[in-house]
Amino acid sequence: MKILITYYSGTGNTEKVANAIKDGIIGHEVDIFPVKQVDPTILKSYDMVFLGSGIYGFAINRKVTNLMKKATGLPSKFIYFYTHQSPNPWPEAFKSIESILERNKCEILGEFECCGENLKMTEEQRQTAMKNLPPEKRKEMEEHFRVVKGHPNVEDLENAKKFAQLIVNKI
Template identity: 25%
Template sequence: MRILIVYDSVYGNTEKIAFALREAVAGHDERLMRASELNLHDLEGADLVFFGTPTHGGRYTEEFKELLERLPEGSLSGLDAAVFDTSMPEEGQGFITKKVVKFFGHASPKLAEALEKKGARILAGETFMVQGKEGPVLPGETERAKAWAEEIVSKL
């Protein structure tokens, strides 16, 4: 199975999750790359693509916005994809921060919607938690990411 893991990372947290996903799918024909490097040729023959971004103001990063703008309508038709993001949990935050996180939400649902508009079939979406704005990734999240990836791959 040919699997791509396409991500962007600002503080290194989303990259850490991307590397955990790669570890989980080791043994397949897997490739890890930044969103800014992806072109349509990279997607040829892919059986599954994981797309991951940090959450900034409830949205995906500018690099993903630019990637989506580069992809023609329908260019992801027939592509199976899973989306993930990294974000702060609502729990344990101050009143204002908690309300901001709840109000703006997470990036992965918005990324999933944008990828679906390009033709991708979204199989799953997940948010992995980091401590504060800059991280680090909370304990147990890389293990949870590996289990998530293994579960998705096992269903294909």
């Protein structure tokens, strides 16, 4: 199979996951590019696309959506991956491209997500985010900021690699 891994990554977290996915795919032709380097007209030349982004303001980056909007034909198989700072995943993250995939009768074979520390968030912003919370919620958030530090970590990247292996071996 000819496989494309493409992603938007502002601070490198999602890019790490993209590279781990690549490491998990053996025996196929794999291209890996940030979305800005992908010509929308070449998407159709692939058998499968792993599409990734960080989550910014509850959604994937607009450049990922725009790539899909501009595509002239799509492969039948898509896989999503994303990183997020929140404790819980965003099941609606790729909503902006749902109708495009439906219209093109594309199948979504799976989704990988993991936490990614928000490297742009300053200590001051962290404190502001917690300032007006009741003590219990504040404690929870503080704990989450501690837990998310350093993610995606080695274990997340190993999971991403195994995820890609499973997806590709199922086909």
